[in-house]
Amino acid sequence: MTTSTxxxxxxxxxxxxxxxxxxxxxxxxxxYMTVEKxxxxxxxxxxxxxxxxxxxxxxxxxxxxxxxxxxARKHTYSYPAYVTNQEAEKLAKFYIENSxxxxxxxxxxxxxxxxxxxNALKIMRQYQLERNMPKKVKMISRECSYHGxxxxxxxxxxxxxxxxxxxxxxxxxxVCIKMPRCYPYRDMKEGETEEEYxxxxxxxxxxxxxxNDPDTICSVxxxxxxxxxxxxxxxxxxxxxxLRDICNKYDVLFMLDEVMCGTGRCNPxxxxxxxxxxxxxxxxxxxxxxxxxxxxxYVTIAGVLVSPKVLDVFISGSGTILGAQTxxxxxxxxxxALGIQEKIKREGLTANVFKNGNLMGxxxxxxxxxxxxxIVGDVRGIGGFWTIELxxxxxxxxxxxxxxxxxxxxxxxxxxxxxxxxxxAGADNYGGTxxxxxxxxxxxxxxxxxxLLVERLLKAVKTLSKQLK
Ligand code: PLP
Numbered sequence: 001m002t003t004s005t006x007x008x009x010x011x012x013x014x015x016x017x018x019x020x021x022x023x024x025x026x027x028x029x030x031x032y033m034t035v036e037k038x039x040x041x042x043x044x045x046x047x048x049x050x051x052x053x054x055x056x057x058x059x060x061x062x063x064x065x066x067x068x069x070x071x072a073r074k075h076t077y078s079y080p081a082y083v084t085n086q087e088a089e090k091l092a093k094f095y096i097e098n099s100x101x102x103x104x105x106x107x108x109x110x111x112x113x114x115x116x117x118x119n120a121l122k123i124m125r126q127y128q129l130e131r132n133m134p135k136k137v138k139m140i141s142r143e144c145s146y147h148g149x150x151x152x153x154x155x156x157x158x159x160x161x162x163x164x165x166x167x168x169x170x171x172x173x174x175v176c177i178k179m180p181r182c183y184p185y186r187d188m189k190e191g192e193t194e195e196e197y198x199x200x201x202x203x204x205x206x207x208x209x210x211x212n213d214p215d216t217i218c219s220v221x222x223x224x225x226x227x228x229x230x231x232x233x234x235x236x237x238x239x240x241x242x243l244r245d246i247c248n249k250y251d252v253l254f255m256l257d258e259v260m261c262g263t264g265r266c267n268p269x270x271x272x273x274x275x276x277x278x279x280x281x282x283x284x285x286x287x288x289x290x291x292x293x294x295x296x297x298y299v300t301i302a303g304v305l306v307s308p309k310v311l312d313v314f315i316s317g318s319g320t321i322l323g324a325q326t327x328x329x330x331x332x333x334x335x336x337a338l339g340i341q342e343k344i345k346r347e348g349l350t351a352n353v354f355k356n357g358n359l360m361g362x363x364x365x366x367x368x369x370x371x372x373x374x375i376v377g378d379v380r381g382i383g384g385f386w387t388i389e390l391x392x393x394x395x396x397x398x399x400x401x402x403x404x405x406x407x408x409x410x411x412x413x414x415x416x417x418x419x420x421x422x423x424x425a426g427a428d429n430y431g432g433t434x435x436x437x438x439x440x441x442x443x444x445x446x447x448x449x450x451x452l453l454v455e456r457l458l459k460a461v462k463t464l465s466k467q468l469k
Contacts, residue, residue: 023415028059031442031449035415042415046441046453049422053227053260053385053440055297056349057340064298067339068332075331081324088329091338095290095305098272098345100281104288105308108321109301109329109337113259113291114148116302120289121152122323124219124253127310130317136252137175138212140205141221144181144428146229147257147289156221159229160427177212179205182222182239183230185378185389186397186434194236202242209250219253219287220246224274227260228424231387231436232380235278244283253310259291259302263341264350265440266383271350272341277382286310293443296340301333349443353384356450357441361386363454373461375468381439388437388457390464399434402427406464407435413467414460419453 006012011022023037031050034043050056057064075085092107108123110116121139128136141147141156148154154162155170158178162169170176180201181187188197209217220243225232247254258274266274275285286309291302314321327333344350361381368376368388377391390410392400400406407423414421414437422438441453 030058056293056443058442071335080329085331087331087334091334103284104305105311108304114150116289117153198236198239214250221255223257225261256285263293268354299333299336353443357384386439390435417460419456
């Protein structure tokens, strides 16, 4: 028998890179945090990605501590399928009332984005069964998409992260079907307009539906603005509306994943949903997932929002949502999320992150797309959600060789320069690769902090650029 020690394995937590020194977040205040890595302490780091586009109120918010204390005293636990709680009700009402009128009618509160995807898939399937459409089982999502790391979520997703688990996933040939990704920087043809590109994608979806028998299609699933997969491309004009119309035409559910881009991250007017930038209220999704900024990282909460259309089918059908998980609608999570969302609304923080996020995007474009740095191919995004794409050749958009691990190298350099970012190495199914740096700061970020962050990111880009010469 062998014995092992924590020291020998460097960390007792089985997550991420095992057997290696880990980076630890020690503490923080506002957008700043202190990280310990390889025995070295980095303080005053601007968290440019708020964890994983999560911590909308930043670190150490005293108001949130009070909300959590009150909530913990008030309500310990009840099993939500039998005896729910008013906190969950209030949060659902808040979300519905702060969305476009008539968009949503009911909400399920889960504990993570992946879990929300799982529940959404089941709700959509049950919806088709409830209205006696058992053949409608196929789900169409995009190539290169990410919807979480559980089995159903990986089945509708399509990133290299899920590839090793393919044999365990829902049938990829006949059930979880893929349509082309939306990645204008790499996929728009020379001379093609934004509208033409969007229409090309929509036409392809229609062809896929027709080729697969419309009577067997359950749903179409996309992220409104994709985050960790292809790096925050703003949807081409008419694209989302085109998808909505096709779904209506063939009686298919339209699902938006707003786990990363939603709940205030990309909307200027206090509305919670990113799609409200691109779609009219009558074109709202039939079902939507949310997460991340909902609990701002103080609690683990995410959700599934359903439209009146979906709710009505359940009410006139069996009247029961199949599946009841122990920690759904957890009162502490719901009360805290509600308090956080009320604070964000009261203090106009979605407008703040929209304004200062767009300022960050503008400044990054000016600073990084210059010939001096020479390795930034694109800077794109909206509101508080931006991406820097690093390339070997700006003219041809040729990516760096994956073996160079550019995205993770950039993240390490950025930390040395005082910024925490999310570096992602992307890949498609055809040998294509790319390196993106995702940014999604806390909603409280100020203009001064944006300026400092841009300085630090410029320094990081110049450092990497020099290293590569
Ligand atoms: N959907 C999208 C678009 C995401 O970006 C993520 C996480 O990054 C998820 C779903 C999964 O959320 P979670 O990590 O909370 O399970």
